[in-house]
Amino acid sequence: MKIENLLLLVTHYFDINTIPYAVVGGFSAIVWGRGRSTYDIDIIIEHNKLNFKDFVEFMLRNGLKTSETDLKKAFEEHSHATILSTDSTIFRIDLKGIYSSLDRETIETAKEINYKNQKIKFGSPENLIAHKLYFGSDRDLEDALVVLIAQEKALDMDYLVLLSNKLRVNKKLERLLEIVKNKNI
């Protein structure tokens, strides 16, 4: 299955079943301005609203592999469940539940993007930048920088600062802003 169809299919399921979700990670970075590769679609869902049996049947009918056991185990362990396609695609979906108030906030502040007549919810750019600063790998910091530049005028700076304080990355945010503003760095 094409990765595009994978994303459209699974988010459509969440929409028609009124399961709050947000696409986060690499695809969120792409949507907000970072041109980069990724092989997984990371999604946070309100797992308590998921009808496991129905979801698994839907996935299987559409050529995707998952099981009730794997999903329940992942959510219980506050981990992620991987959904693979039965064809040979290298792409996959990683589903994560709401495990913290920040996960809930990610879903509640998600932004809708219209793609191929379907509205897909992505974690906000503020959320992406703050979390990328929190994770802190070289790639994460590059993602945060590019998205900050690309979204500079559209960002809710008050919210970004608030979120950065919650994640205790306020110093990193200050540094990132300094880098963006000072072209001589």
Added chain:
Amino acid sequence: MVSIIFSFRKDRLKDLRQEGEITKGVPPDQRLRIAFEFLEFSESLYKAGNKNKGEVFDED
């Protein structure tokens, strides 16, 4: 707690700034479409590479 302050290599920073400026004018749906095209292409290269090595792609 002391936060770790980071930096970027100068040439890398130049590229990243440029990327951010270029992508400013591109709507999110277009960014997604471009990404999908690139990812499909990279998958086809990956599969072709595996075939050429005589390896069997994991279909499980």
